Amino acid sequence: MDQVLAGVRVVEVATWTFVPAAGAVLADWGAEVIKVEHPVTGDPQRGLMTSGLMGGGGGIPNFMMEQPNRGKRSIGIDIRSEEGLKLLYKLVESADVFLTSFLPAARASMKIDVDDLRKVNPNIIYVRGSGNGQRGPESERGGYDGATYFARGGHALALTPGELEYPIGPRAAYGDLPGGMTIAGGIAAALFRRERHGVASVVDISLLSCAMWTLSPDVMASKIFDLPKLPTGGNREMNPNPLVGSYKTKDGRFLMLCMLESDRFWPDLCRQIGHPELIDDPRFKDHASRGENKTDCIRALDAAFAERTFDEWKEELADAEGVWSPYQLPIELHQDPQVLANGYLREVESDQGPCTVVANPVQFDETPPDLERAPQHGEHTETLLLELGYDWDDIIRLKDAGAIL
Amino acid sequence: MELKAGSRWRSAVCDTEVVVVRAPSGSPSLECGGAEMVPHDAEKPAGAQLDPAHSDGTQMGKRFADPDSGIEVLATKGGAGSLSLDGKALPLKDAKPLPSSD
Numbered sequence A: 001m002d003q004v005l006a007g008v009r010v011v012e013v014a015t016w017t018f019v020p021a022a023g024a025v026l027a028d029w030g031a032e033v034i035k036v037e038h039p040v041t042g043d044p045q046r047g048l049m050t051s052g053l054m055g056g057g058g059g060i061p062n063f064m065m066e067q068p069n070r071g072k073r074s075i076g077i078d079i080r081s082e083e084g085l086k087l088l089y090k091l092v093e094s095a096d097v098f099l100t101s102f103l104p105a106a107r108a109s110m111k112i113d114v115d116d117l118r119k120v121n122p123n124i125i126y127v128r129g130s131g132n133g134q135r136g137p138e139s140e141r142g143g144y145d146g147a148t149y150f151a152r153g154g155h156a157l158a159l160t161p162g163e164l165e166y167p168i169g170p171r172a173a174y175g176d177l178p179g180g181m182t183i184a185g186g187i188a189a190a191l192f193r194r195e196r197h198g199v200a201s202v203v204d205i206s207l208l209s210c211a212m213w214t215l216s217p218d219v220m221a222s223k224i225f226d227l228p229k230l231p232t233g234g235n236r237e238m239n240p241n242p243l244v245g246s247y248k249t250k251d252g253r254f255l256m257l258c259m260l261e262s263d264r265f266w267p268d269l270c271r272q273i274g275h276p277e278l279i280d281d282p283r284f285k286d287h288a289s290r291g292e293n294k295t296d297c298i299r300a301l302d303a304a305f306a307e308r309t310f311d312e313w314k315e316e317l318a319d320a321e322g323v324w325s326p327y328q329l330p331i332e333l334h335q336d337p338q339v340l341a342n343g344y345l346r347e348v349e350s351d352q353g354p355c356t357v358v359a360n361p362v363q364f365d366e367t368p369p370d371l372e373r374a375p376q377h378g379e380h381t382e383t384l385l386l387e388l389g390y391d392w393d394d395i396i397r398l399k400d401a402g403a404i405l
Numbered sequence B: 001m002e003l004k005a006g007s008r009w010r011s012a013v014c015d016t017e018v019v020v021v022r023a024p025s026g027s028p029s030l031e032c033g034g035a036e037m038v039p040h041d042a043e044k045p046a047g048a049q050l051d052p053a054h055s056d057g058t059q060m061g062k063r064f065a066d067p068d069s070g071i072e073v074l075a076t077k078g079g080a081g082s083l084s085l086d087g088k089a090l091p092l093k094d095a096k097p098l099p100s101s102d
Helices: A018-028 A063-069 A082-093 A104-109 A114-120 A145-152 A155-159 A176-197 A207-214 A216-224 A262-272 A287-292 A294-305 A310-316 A330-335 A337-342 A381-387 A392-400
Strands: A009-013 A032-037 A073-076 A097-100 A125-130 A202-206 A244-248 A254-258 A324-326 A345-350 A353-358 B008-010 B017-022 B030-032 B063-065 B072-077 B083-085
Touching (some): A009 A018, A009 A082, A018 A032, A018 A097, A018 A125, A063 A176, A063 A353, A073 A381, A082 A392, A097 A176, A114 A125, A176 A202, A176 A207, A202 A207, A207 A216, A244 A294, A262 A287, A287 A294, A310 A324, A330 A337, A381 B017
Parallel strands (some): A009 A097, A032 A073, A125 A202
Antiparallel strands (some): B008 B017, B063 B072
């Protein structure tokens, strides 16, 4: 069966992770995504060291290239050259979606802005991923997720415990990846609109807007309650419901209880943890009592959870009625039975050998996607030119002119 | 061997396959794993062995170019042998991004 976006052609002129991740999602969904890279430098992501780690040689896959670029083809074009721009227009003629992370002034000077491309293809859906939005005094300023999503977007200070001297840092591409997913969703809606009503949209998503959406309860509540800093999550003593929070196991790992309607789950939890005597303890008889006596209740649960190890609890609580989770390390997700059962990790054959990538979170027709590796820099330049009707003489001429890789 | 742009070649000693994307000047010999490559549709010659001196491997999707002769090839299939031109290792042509880190 065809994938949902089979037959959709996307031209991507974008760098780093945020906007390319949108292309990766579209490729997961079956679209044909053509990544346009500078013929000499390529996507700067190719040279990025992330959290002190870098792949791309010595048998170590470049995970920061694979995740946001799997399934694409790459063409090396110098858009700033006259011949290169003509070639880009030729690609755009055949495309449904144009995806870019370039700033307004750059798009204008490169002649790849909305009006430029609509002259070539009036029906193209034009998609702009930005840091700070397309309007306002900082629309010409670039963004990265660390600065724009995490710092400016409120996440860093909302998550940093008060006693730290400096704000905590984000994880790699922490805002870029949900942002890319959001762009892909916007594109899907725009494709539907064009199909149903014949109207081609301009689609805008910024890292700032994505950050605010994710943090919207804090953004709203801080204004409503006039609280510059909301209580940091995970503060056990502040929590009125001891059935929501973290508990330490015998071996120093943690479990997260998330039993919001605590009256439903208290008796079962007490039995699960081997302390049925707590069920009838008058201090803990209902939600309100447990709230009033939360310190005692938390101590009782602390003592109980300290009796077994992380692995023992995972087995012991397997049939608990309420929601709980082990606090897992990223590496443990590779063995998580739910991850495996649902096909959330996929393997691609990268240039450095097998590489496990994370699937986009949307699954269609109960089928995890079969994924292909990320392209090498400009790997498909000649193939795409031949497909567009150029011949080898043209290709050599364009190479000599510096228009292509 | 006529290394025309668009011509496809396979290694005589490993799985590597390439397409010539820019022809060289003169008529050099394109080798992989130390042995001259054969036309893509030809049989591999029997008995040819991978030369350990040319066994750094070739990775699919990578480009190799020699500025002297002007040849550029694109690996369409990876293999154990490395590419050479008249016995001289063919340099990798890779993207040159600025160094960056977060």
